């Protein structure tokens with residue numbers, strides 16, 4: 001049976017550098033203006049209030065913004081931050097400030113797998129709207145039609161096995177019918193604990209030092225999507 005292919009984004013379909021050097025600085029710089037302009041919209045306020053609650057109920061928006069900027073610097077995978085980042089990036093994509101680079105080997109393989117009848121899905125710490133913006137505004141054009149489903153940390157964190165069990169359930173499949181692709185071994189460990197098949201994507205551009213031996217945690221490893229045969233994984 002053909003596995004459903006579930007892919008991570010940062011370090012897997014797209015470079016770590018795009019996320020760290022383009023998306024995060026853009027969000028950091030635009031966050032104060034975004035909160036000033038849209039902070040009273042309920043959809044935005046709910047996330048700002050959540051940030052405030054987690055920091056002892058601080059009330060000034062300037063303090064909330066400083067907290068968010070600190071979390072961006074620490075690469076926190078906090079659901080509220082990720083939701084707000086997605087809203088900020090929307091303006092960047094819409095105004096043409098950037099498009100999203102997706103590795104050419106990933107574009108080629110995703111298109112081929114789709115044509116071959118594989119179901120494709122995404123699981124990233126980036127919010128689902130941010131994922132949709134990225135694949136809808138890629139350098140290779142609109143890749144959204146390739147994907148059946150998108151998952152973010154609303155389903156749980158990426159290093160917890162229950163998240164992968166929940167994803168398999170949502171896809172209407174057993175975990176062992178899903179192949180998860182990621183650059184982070186701890187995510188792959190959690191997926192394997194849930195019963196999924198796994199593949200470590202170990203790109204030279206993102207990880208100059210190849211992960212071999214014990215550092216693969218026993219996951220199969222590919223340096224490019226061109227080297228992945230989902231039928232054999």
Ligand SMILES: CSCCC(=O)C(=O)COP(=O)(O)O
Nearest residue numbers: 008009010124125126130131
């Ligand atoms: C959806 S694009 C932004 C990616 C992001 O914010 C992030 O934290 C990347 O996490 P991933 O789980 O894709 O490694």
Ligand SMILES: [Mg+2]
Nearest residue numbers: 008010011183
């Ligand atoms: Mg990743």
